[in-house]
Amino acid sequence: xxKKTEAxxxxxxxIQEKSKIKSYKNxxxxxxxxxxxxxxxxxxxxxxxxxxxxxxxxxxxxxGQVIIDxxxxxxVETKQASMYTSCILVAVAACATGLGIYDKLGxxxxxxxxxxxxGFSNAVVAPAIExxxxxxxxxxxxxxxxxxxxxxxxxxxVSTIIALIYLIFGV
Amino acid sequence: MMWLNILKxxxxxxxxxLLGQILINLTHLTNGKILVTFLIAGAxxxxxxxxxxxxxxxxxxxxxxxxxxxxxxxxxxxxxxRAEGVFGAIKGGLEACAPGIATAIIFxxxxxxxxxxRTKKK
Numbered sequence: 271x272x273k274k275t276e277a278x279x280x281x282x283x284x285i286q287e288k289s290k291i292k293s294y295k296n297x298x299x300x301x302x303x304x305x306x307x308x309x310x311x312x313x314x315x316x317x318x319x320x321x322x323x324x325x326x327x328x329x330x331x332x333x334g335q336v337i338i339d340x341x342x343x344x345x346v347e348t349k350q351a352s353m354y355t356s357c358i359l360v361a362v363a364a365c366a367t368g369l370g371i372y373d374k375l376g377x378x379x380x381x382x383x384x385x386x387x388x389g390f391s392n393a394v395v396a397p398a399i400e401x402x403x404x405x406x407x408x409x410x411x412x413x414x415x416x417x418x419x420x421x422x423x424x425x426x427x428v429s430t431i432i433a434l435i436y437l438i439f440g441v
Numbered sequence: 442m443m444w445l446n447i448l449k450x451x452x453x454x455x456x457x458x459l460l461g462q463i464l465i466n467l468t469h470l471t472n473g474k475i476l477v478t479f480l481i482a483g484a485x486x487x488x489x490x491x492x493x494x495x496x497x498x499x500x501x502x503x504x505x506x507x508x509x510x511x512x513x514x515x516x517x518x519x520x521x522x523r524a525e526g527v528f529g530a531i532k533g534g535l536e537a538c539a540p541g542i543a544t545a546i547i548f549x550x551x552x553x554x555x556x557x558x559r560t561k562k563k
Binding site for chain 1: 443446447448449450451452453454455456457458459460461462463464465466472473475476477479480481484485487488496500501502504505506507508509510511513514515517518519521522523526527529530531533534535538540541542544545546548549550551552553555556557558559
């Protein structure tokens with residue numbers, strides 16, 4: 271125990287000293303901690319990220335297109351079909367989040383899994399599951415809109431303002 | 442014909458997600474900020490009636506990304522404003538998006554009841 275505490279004390283001192291030296295040398299407030307963060311954070315090339323985002327995002331949208339086409343073939347109007355399709359995608363993504371599949375997908379797909387409507391669904395479901403332990407009301411129900419809340423708030427605000435501008439200028 | 446639709450949806454959807462990934466790579470924005478940014482971008486494009494043509498051409502490629510959500514919010518609000526004035530403008534946006542949000546809430550609740558949190562593996 272004593273050795274451990276000593277070691278940790280030493281390392282803290284070392285870190286402080288080194289960070290002082292570094293900031294002095296580079297004239298930038300770059301601490302050793304930031305170096306450590308950059309070392310530890312996974313390095314993935316931008317090109318690879320972009321490729322996966324394009325592929326997965328495109329795949330999710332083409333699945334959506336298949337569902338829309340099936341609805342249209344079944345005699346549903348295109349506008350309605352696209353609404354039903356987003357509901358189905360949201361439902362599927364919610365279940366995939368619960369099963370832990372969507373999380374794995376998001377690790378390499380990045381924006382490809384965030385930007386489609388499925389990412390919105392994931393943003394609702396993931397915190398709901400995560401904060402279940404904090405209770406049904408202040409945990410599950412409150413944290414459900416942790417990320418999705420800002421989306422809805424901003425969306426409603428902006429769209430109402432735009433509609434009011436249309437109304438005022440009589441477009 | 443169906444395959445062409447799917448290809449168009451793939452290309453446009455991929456392109457929008459690619460833009461998002463470039464934005465993440467350059468600025469390290471978090472998921473929530475990316476979602477809000479694209480939602481507002483879609484809403485503002487639709488304010489100038491620029492996003493609906495994309496949906497008409499590329500189908501799900503433009504309507505499935507969150508910017509399509511913003512577009513349908515604006516469409517709903519503007520249609521409401523034309524039909525019922527100020528109260529229509531307030532009502533219309535959420536009305537248009539209610540199915541998606543309600544589905545997310547219902548399935549989110551059910552899934553949260555069924556599943557317990559997983560420990561994140563590295």
